[in-house]
Amino acid sequence: MPSALPDGEPVPADGALPAAALAGAADRPLAFYLHVPYCATRCGYCDFNTYTADELRGSGGAAASRENYAGLVEQEIRLARKVLGDDPRPASTVFVGGGTPTLLPPGDLGRMLDAVRAEFGLAEDAEITTEANPDSVDPASLAALREAGFNRISFGMQSARRHVLAVLERTHTPGRPEACVAEARAAGFAHVNLDLIYGTPGESDADWRASLEAAIGAGPDHVSAYSLIVEEGTRLAARVRRGEVPMTDDDVHADRYLIAEEALSAADFAWYEVSNWATSPTARCRHNELYWTGADWWGAGPGAHSHVGGVRWWNAKHPGAYAQALTEGRSPGAGREVLAAEDRRVERVLLELRRSAGCELSLLRPAGLAAARRAATDGLLSPAALTDGRAVLTLRGRLLADALTRDLVD
Incomplete structure (x- = not known):
């Protein structure tokens, strides 16, 4: 972690x-x-x-x-x-x-x-x-x-x-x-x-x-x-x-x-x-x-992160602080955030685009859809997948995935 x-x-x-x-x-x-x-x-x-x-x-x-x-x-x-x-x-x-x-x-x-x-x-x-x-x-x-x-x-x-x-x-x-x-x-x-x-x-x-x-x-x-x-x-x-x-x-x-x-x-x-x-x-x-794909997981241990139903939290980082919380009957959680709908949309694009299955175009806003069409023309996204409603990286697109993702989440 x-x-x-x-x-x-x-x-x-x-x-x-x-x-x-x-x-x-x-x-x-x-x-x-x-x-x-x-x-x-x-x-x-x-x-x-x-x-x-x-x-x-x-x-x-x-x-x-x-x-x-x-x-x-x-x-x-x-x-x-x-x-x-x-x-x-x-x-x-x-x-x-x-x-x-x-x-x-x-x-x-x-x-x-x-x-x-x-x-x-x-x-x-x-x-x-x-x-x-x-x-x-x-x-x-x-x-x-x-x-x-x-x-x-x-x-x-x-x-x-x-x-x-x-x-x-x-x-x-x-x-x-x-x-x-x-x-x-x-x-x-x-x-x-x-x-x-x-x-x-x-x-x-x-x-x-x-x-x-x-x-x-x-x-x-x-x-x-x-x-x-x-x-x-x-x-x-x-x-x-x-x-x-x-x-x-x-x-x-x-x-x-x-x-x-x-x-x-x-x-x-x-x-x-x-x-x-x-x-x-x-x-x-x-x-x-x-x-x-945004499932639920519980992370146990110092500094471990968890996510359940749009709530993300993280444990105390140091093993001593982690142990003390549990020994005292307290959650070892050090902080959390409740993800807004827009946060969850952005995360889905960030993570799902990296997969061979790609991400659904329905996750993209108009500016992101326009960026996806440009990326397909430039050889970064599969034109065939785009026609089927998904943004799927080509090999060249994988090399530029981080920069491309920033364009698609707009």
């Missing part, structure tokens, strides 16, 4: 939601995101709400130590049950992210999942994912995670080149992520994702092609490829500012994206969101698809 939290109105001590947020809830999917804020070391590019042991020592974070963390998340899931009342929906998806969730024992991750199961139930075909660093799992822990009910796993590969991993300050060795895919398959995981990052300072086109080749060759059914964003406040940003490593320009990022599309499509991966490719519709990350 991002380390910076927005402003907002206070969250009631009991976490209660406006009645309007729960209206019609039975017709919307419900998902859970469980945030684990621990990392063995902090990667130089990371701006997420994560903490090493040294960062928590003496900062009030002991109340949310690794040893008692699963119990805190269980408390928040019980709070979710109270807030959502007699909501009949089972969880369609559960996603455990971080941080490095697999720094916790598999049994603790299983406890957190069991709490969702006990309070809400799991859909018969529920997708249950955990993220993992390649050097934080082994065949035994993967087997234990599968036994606990996880059926999808996402490994942070980032690159196959040692010097690129060094710039990113990743601790695993080249080849370990590929081995993890094989170990996860042997443990019985139906779906395996590899995360890649392109545009790292010092990375060449050849390096990026090698990473793609290694990832594809490992046999996952899903690949995510993200452009490196150098966030202010990170060690990597400081190195760029001091001139120790060069900033990668936008043209290089675009070239790397085209290389990814070429390599992945040749290997029978199809894009379904600008940064995500899958070998089949069943291999897509259903949890992320719920985010992109």
Whole structure:
């Protein structure tokens, strides 16, 4: 989760939601995101709400130590049950992210999942994912995670080149992520994702092609490829500012994206969101698809964000503050906002346009519709899809998606 939290109105001590947020809830999917804020070391590019042991020592974070963390998340899931009342929906998806969730024992991750199961139930075909660093799992822990009910796993590969991993300050060795895919398959995981990052300072086109080749060759059914964003406040940003490593320009990022599309499509991966490719519709990350289509989800953990029926809220960022709130019987929510109809329309355009299904033209105002017609003429949107009432990005449009979206939401 991002380390910076927005402003907002206070969250009631009991976490209660406006009645309007729960209206019609039975017709919307419900998902859970469980945030684990621990990392063995902090990667130089990371701006997420994560903490090493040294960062928590003496900062009030002991109340949310690794040893008692699963119990805190269980408390928040019980709070979710109270807030959502007699909501009949089972969880369609559960996603455990971080941080490095697999720094916790598999049994603790299983406890957190069991709490969702006990309070809400799991859909018969529920997708249950955990993220993992390649050097934080082994065949035994993967087997234990599968036994606990996880059926999808996402490994942070980032690159196959040692010097690129060094710039990113990743601790695993080249080849370990590929081995993890094989170990996860042997443990019985139906779906395996590899995360890649392109545009790292010092990375060449050849390096990026090698990473793609290694990832594809490992046999996952899903690949995510993200452009490196150098966030202010990170060690990597400081190195760029001091001139120790060069900033990668936008043209290089675009070239790397085209290389990814070429390599992945040749290997029978199809894009379904600008940064995500899958070998089949069943291999897509259903949890992320719920985010992109405005479903309801409860985010448990420090800094985690939630959304139910047009109300968005976020938890206290620091593990100590999060633990204190739950221990005192209060919601750990730090702030919230009730989205106006226009806010929800804009969000739908922002998120749905990035998907291969595109967004409905009915979401666009006259200025946005005019921009969509111009974009189709310029080769950024599919003219055929426009005729069918949808705005769907072309490959060139994917490269310019952020700027195009700004035009369409007018």
